[in-house]
Every structure is written in C-alpha cells, then in structure tokens.
Amino acid sequence: MKNKYLYIFCLSLLSLGSCSLETEPLTQQTDTNFYKTTDDANAALVGCYDGLQVATGASGIGIPVMTEIMSDDCFGGTGASDGYNYAAIDEFDISRSPADVDLLNLNWIAYYKAIYRCNIFLSKMDQIDWKGDTAKRNAYEAETKFIRAYIYFEMTRLWGSVPLLTTASSENVPQATPDEIYKVIAEDLVFAANNLPNVAYAPSENGHVTRWAAKSLLGRVFLYYTGYYGKSDLVGVVSKSQALGHLEDVIASSGHGLVDDFSTLWPAASVDKYAGETNKEIVFSIKYTYTSDYNGNTDGNAWMVMFGMREFSSYPYAHGWGVTVNKKLWDAYSDNDTRRGATVIGIKEENIPFDKINSQREYTGYYNKKYSPMIDKNGVELPIVKGSKFWDISQFQDYVAIRYADVLLMAAELGSGSAQTYFDQVRQRAYKASFTSLPVNQANIMNERHLEFALEGIRYWDLLRQGISKASSTIAETTTLPSGGVPTVKTISAGNIQKTNGLTQIPNTQITLSNGVLKQNAGW
Numbered sequence: 001m002k003n004k005y006l007y008i009f010c011l012s013l014l015s016l017g018s019c020s021l022e023t024e025p026l027t028q029q030t031d032t033n034f035y036k037t038t039d040d041a042n043a044a045l046v047g048c049y050d051g052l053q054v055a056t057g058a059s060g061i062g063i064p065v066m067t068e069i070m071s072d073d074c075f076g077g078t079g080a081s082d083g084y085n086y087a088a089i090d091e092f093d094i095s096r097s098p099a100d101v102d103l104l105n106l107n108w109i110a111y112y113k114a115i116y117r118c119n120i121f122l123s124k125m126d127q128i129d130w131k132g133d134t135a136k137r138n139a140y141e142a143e144t145k146f147i148r149a150y151i152y153f154e155m156t157r158l159w160g161s162v163p164l165l166t167t168a169s170s171e172n173v174p175q176a177t178p179d180e181i182y183k184v185i186a187e188d189l190v191f192a193a194n195n196l197p198n199v200a201y202a203p204s205e206n207g208h209v210t211r212w213a214a215k216s217l218l219g220r221v222f223l224y225y226t227g228y229y230g231k232s233d234l235v236g237v238v239s240k241s242q243a244l245g246h247l248e249d250v251i252a253s254s255g256h257g258l259v260d261d262f263s264t265l266w267p268a269a270s271v272d273k274y275a276g277e278t279n280k281e282i283v284f285s286i287k288y289t290y291t292s293d294y295n296g297n298t299d300g301n302a303w304m305v306m307f308g309m310r311e312f313s314s315y316p317y318a319h320g321w322g323v324t325v326n327k328k329l330w331d332a333y334s335d336n337d338t339r340r341g342a343t344v345i346g347i348k349e350e351n352i353p354f355d356k357i358n359s360q361r362e363y364t365g366y367y368n369k370k371y372s373p374m375i376d377k378n379g380v381e382l383p384i385v386k387g388s389k390f391w392d393i394s395q396f397q398d399y400v401a402i403r404y405a406d407v408l409l410m411a412a413e414l415g416s417g418s419a420q421t422y423f424d425q426v427r428q429r430a431y432k433a434s435f436t437s438l439p440v441n442q443a444n445i446m447n448e449r450h451l452e453f454a455l456e457g458i459r460y461w462d463l464l465r466q467g468i469s470k471a472s473s474t475i476a477e478t479t480t481l482p483s484g485g486v487p488t489v490k491t492i493s494a495g496n497i498q499k500t501n502g503l504t505q506i507p508n509t510q511i512t513l514s515n516g517v518l519k520q521n522a523g524w
Contacts, residue, residue: 035121035124037129038130038131038136044120048121048147051115051147052147052150057288057300058299060105060108061103061104061107062303065306068459069089070092070460071460072328073325074090074455077321077361079310080358080361080484084097091492091496101507115148118144118145118148122141122148125137141191142196143208146213148184149184158504160178161176163176172515174518175519182235183235186221189218189221192211196214199211200255201254202255203276207398212254212256212283213283216406216407218238218243222414223410223413227465227466228464244414247416251408251422258280258281258425259275261429262339262342262429265281265370266370280404282402283403283407288395289396290394292388292393293390300393302393305391308321308367308373309352309372311359312356314353315375315376315377316375317373318381320372320373324481325367325368325455327364337430337451338430338431343370347366357485360484364481370455370456383396406452406458408422412440412445422440423444423445426448475494475497499523500522503522504521504524506519
C-alpha cells in the first residue's frame with residue numbers, strides 16, 4: 001500500500017525543496033488522476049497516518065524522550081563519551097552543546113511533510129467519488145483533521161509559534177500566533193468528534209482514530225491551552241463545559257475502561273501477562289512495527305532505544321542508550337503503590353547486575369520500564385526475534401498517547417459532578433487493598449497525574465500548564481551524579497527554564513531557509 005502513496009511523499013519533499021525530479025515518473029499516479037475512488041482515498045489516508053508515524057517515531061529526537069528529559073523525572077544521561085545535545089535539552093542551556101543549532105530540524109521537516117499530506121488529501125475530498133456515502137467521506141475528513149490537529153498541537157507546545165499551513169503550499173509564511181494555531185486545532189478536533197462513527201470500543205489492530213480519541217484529545221488541548229496561556233476557554237471555540245461534556249461522553253459511551261492490573265499496560269512490566277496493544281484502556285495510540293531499515297522503511301519506534309539501560313541487558317530488559325530516571329520519581333511513590341514497580345526499573349531493587357556505570361553519564365540506578373526495549377529469555381532483542389535486522393530502529397511497542405485513566409482525571413479536573421468517583425477509580429487500581437480515599441482537589445489531581453502518567457511523555461506538559469514559575473521551580477535542581485564513574489555536579493537552572501518559557505529551539509536551518517522570516521525562541 002505504501003507504493004500507492006509514494007507520490008504523496010515526493011510532493012511533500014517538493015514542498016520543502018528537498019526532492020529532485022527524475023526524467024520519468026516513479027509512478028503513473030498523480031494528484032490529478034489519483035484521487036478518484038474510495039480505494040484511492042484509503043491509500044491517501046494511510047499516507048497521512050504514515051506521516052504521523054514517521055514524524056512521531058522515526059525522525060529526529062523522539063518527543064516522548066525529549067519531554068521526559070525536560071521534566072523533573074529524567075536526566076539526559078546517554079553515554080559518558082557521547083555529545084552533549086541531551087544535556088543541552090535537559091538543562092535548557094545551548095551553551096552545553098553550542099554546535100547543536102539544529103536539535104529538532106528532522107522533527108520540523110517530518111511534521112511539515114505529514115501536514116502537507118493531510119492538506120493535500122483534504123483539498124481533494126470533493127474530487128473523489130464517494131458513491132453517495134457522505135458518512136464515509138466525513139469520517140475520512142475527520143481522521144485526517146485529527147492527525148493534523150495532533151501534529152500542530154505537538155508543534156505549538158514545542159515551539160509556541162510556527163508557520164500555520166491549512167492548504168498545500170510552499171509559501172514562506174511567518175509564524176502564526178498561538179491563538180491562530182489553536183483555533184485550527186480546536187476546529188479540527190470538534191469536526192472529528194462530531195463526524196467519526198459513534199461506535200463503542202472493540203479490540204482492533206487497525207489503529208484508526210475514533211470519536212473517543214478526538215473528544216479526549218480535545219480535553220487535553222483545552223487544559224493545556226487554558227493553563228499555559230491563562231485563558232478561560234479554547235480560543236472561543238470550546239468552553240470549559242463543552243470540554244467536560246466531551247470527556248463525560250467518552251466515560252459514558254465509549255466502552256473504554258481501566259484494565260484491572262496497571263502493570264499489564266506495559267510489556268516489560270508484565271511480559272507474558274501484557275494486556276496487548278488494543279486493550280480497553282488505550283483510547284489512542286500511534287502504531288509501530290519491526291520492519292524499519294536503512295532503505296526508507298520507517299515503521300518502527302526509533303526513540304524507545306534511548307530509554308534502555310546503557311549497553312546492558314538483563315531479562316526482560318534490553319540494552320539501549322541510557323536516558324536515566326531521577327531517583328526522586330522512585331521516591332515519590334509510596335511502598336504500597338503498585339505503579340512504582342511497573343513504571344521504573346530499579347537496578348538495586350531488582351538485583352540487576354548492571355556493570356556499565358563507567359559507560360553511563362548521569363547514572364542514577366533507575367530507568368524507564370514503561371518503554372524499555374526487551375530481550376527474550378535467550379538474550380535476543382525482540383525485533384531480531386521478529387525478523388528485523390536492526391534492533392535499535394525497529395522497536396515495535398506502540399506509543400500510548402491517551403489512556404482512559406487520563407480521561408477520568410481530566411474530567412475530574414474540569415469539575416465533573418462525579419469527580420471524586422473518577423479520582424478514586426484511578427487510585428483504587430494503584431493501591432488495591434490498601435486504598436484510602438483522598439479529597440479530589442487540584443493539588444491531589446496533579447500529584448496523581450504525576451504518579452499515573454510518569455515516563456509517558458505527559459509530565460512536562462502538565463508542569464508547564466501550571467505556569468512557568470511552577471514548572472521551573474519543580475524541574476530545577478543541583479545534584480551530584482556519577483558520569484563515567486566520576487561524581488559530577490549536575491545543575492538545572494530555574495532561570496534558564498524561565499528564559500525559554502518552556503519552549504524549545506527552532507532549527508537554525510529553517511530560520512536560514514526562511515531568510516529570517518522565522519524568529520528564534522528566547523533563551524536559545
């Protein structure tokens with residue numbers, strides 16, 4: 001099926017000035033003769049999903065990794081002799097690696113390729129013969145708009161203001177304001193929520209967006225925008241009561257629910273008891289598989305290897321590049337919270353004979369269990385067991401973007417009449433027989449979100465939406481950690497975080513290509 005949308009990929013490259021033309025076309029399909037049938041529409045939609053998959057899994061720095069490093073839960077880590085790009089991100093200080101002026105350039109390019117695919121498809125909707133099936137047309141449009149909204153939401157959280165393209169264009173446009181971007185995000189998600197099929201959850205391998213995913217993401221966007229920018233509604237498109245209504249609809253009608261055992265959400269935490277990639281708690285995930293190679297196939301989770309123990313395997317955990325977990329996260333859990341052992345690999349606590357401390361920068365004794373690469377009992381990396389030749393870029397664990405537990409806690413935060421019940425449901429699973437109820441208030445909800453979603457790429461955004469002062473004071477610390485076996489002082493400055501407003505570096509290459517139309521974010 002990828003061959004059917006190869007031309008979309010080339011058009012995406014052309015829009016970025018990075019695809020050279022051959023004298024003969026690679027395929028006889030063009031944007032004027034292709035978008036005719038529903039089979040063509042399906043191929044184009046797959047192309048949009050592929051754009052999302054590549055942008056979030058196989059290009060540049062993995063955003064789930066990056067945001068964990070920027071939070072208070074992880075350090076940049078990596079190898080003792082590696083470059084300092086992850087330290088620059090971790091410490092919000094480009095002077096740690098001055099040559100890294102393009103930290104996120106590959107991410108930027110991949111995002112806009114994906115957006116281009118979405119915009120092309122949206123512009124061709126009326127060219128397709130839907131055979132009178134308006135519902136199918138609307139559903140395809142809704143899925144595409146969800147993908148575009150998801151990507152723009154990720155981009156605007158990272159960079160604040162970015163060029164906003166809602167039609168296929170190569171125009172050199174200036175950065176749009178956050179309000180302009182969030183208006184498109186909100187409108188796209190409202191359309192998706194209203195036009196995707198009203199069908200309850202059922203296990204499926206297809207990975208398509210659902211009505212419930214759109215409603216849930218709308219709640220997340222509302223909370224982030226209103227928190228970070230201090231607004232009362234989502235750019236006049238979605239009110240607080242409407243955002244809550246979408247979440248209540250997911251709770252009442254979606255068929256999603258909590259799995260009984262928290263550990264079964266994560267392969268490395270449960271192994272043969274894993275609940276699977278289509279379990280009822282997953283509202284939306286980005287799908288990956290083990291077929292990535294260095295010949296253009298980019299279907300794998302290429303960022304997960306960063307969370308692996310540095311150059312060391314111990315069943316079921318495989319080796320990786322050694323982003324380390326802050327001991328403070330381990331200590332934040334009480335001993336009777338079942339989430340701790342399912343979230344964090346504790347070297348000492350699990351009697352793991354780790355012997356690569358001299359190879360590890362910023363060693364803490366803790367690693368990410370939720371997204372740990374894995375080996376089988378014979379010590380073979382699971383992608384290799386599956387038939388891949390490349391264990392590092394062919395990790396195949398899906399990225400769980402939205403869980404039902406998040407829906408419950410977001411609804412509680414927005415003031416649902418059932419807030420205490422929702423809050424208790426999440427905590428009852430975590431504490432089992434030792435559960436005792438806590439009052440549902442903002443402080444307790446945010447603390448619970450930290451414990452529930454730690455190391456899932458959510459914590460940093462939860463901190464930022466509480467205000468840059470709160471975020472910077474929580475993340476900042478000075479500590480001493482072994483790097484290459486040598487105790488080394490590590491400082492993350494609140495002042496550096498505040499100077500950036502929590503935003504990241506716009507790639508210098510993109511600023512140059514724009515002839516200075518793009519402006520760098522403060523602090524970078």
